[in-house]
Amino acid sequence: MDANFHQILFLCTGNYYRSRFAELLFNHSARQSGLCWKAESRGLRLNPQNPGAISKHVVSYLQRHGIQHPSEHRYPLGVTAKDLEKSQRIVAVKRVEHLPLLEQLFPTWVDRVEYWNIHDLDCAGPEEALAQLKQQVLTLVEQLNR
Numbered sequence: 001m002d003a004n005f006h007q008i009l010f011l012c013t014g015n016y017y018r019s020r021f022a023e024l025l026f027n028h029s030a031r032q033s034g035l036c037w038k039a040e041s042r043g044l045r046l047n048p049q050n051p052g053a054i055s056k057h058v059v060s061y062l063q064r065h066g067i068q069h070p071s072e073h074r075y076p077l078g079v080t081a082k083d084l085e086k087s088q089r090i091v092a093v094k095r096v097e098h099l100p101l102l103e104q105l106f107p108t109w110v111d112r113v114e115y116w117n118i119h120d121l122d123c124a125g126p127e128e129a130l131a132q133l134k135q136q137v138l139t140l141v142e143q144l145n146r
Contacts, residue, residue: 006037008140009087011098011113015043015076017055018093018118021130022137024058028068029141037144040087042079044101050076057126065134084109091140093118093133 008026012019019041026039053073062069084090084106092098095115102110118133 004036006088007086008037008039008089008091009079009083010039010041011044011079011090011092011102012041012094013043013045013097013101013120014047014050015041015078016047016050017058018120018129018133019043020054020073020076021058021061021133022091022093024062024069025067025134025137026141029138030144031068033141033145035141035145040083041077042083043076044079044092044098044105046076046078055126057121057130061126061130079105081106084112090114091116094120 010019010022010026023039023041026037029035030037030039053075059069059073061067090109090113092102092113093116095117097120098113099110099115102113116133116136118136119129121129124132
């Protein structure tokens, strides 16, 4: 990464749906606003059962809302200590879901993570969850621009 850029890391369980959406939307919005931050995303417990590289809900939402994204998507990645260390800001997208995983995997990082409350598909439909996540990400970009 360019030395002039700061990094934000979005965490979710599988790095397939919510954190990937946050990463792609953040990078799109940061580019548009000239923000010197770049996002990456990782998962705390990858699910090999997920079909494909990224949720179809994410790709569909991005396309419908004119949000720039790659034509080829990478497969989910698990978080490492190095990912945490190189990030100036870390956001886990749902506290009740991700705090226990962080306590188990990276206990010394628990207090350095910002926790949001964006539901997965088991609790909210994609339009609702992605709209809430979009609002959180855009608010964050606005805050970082100040």
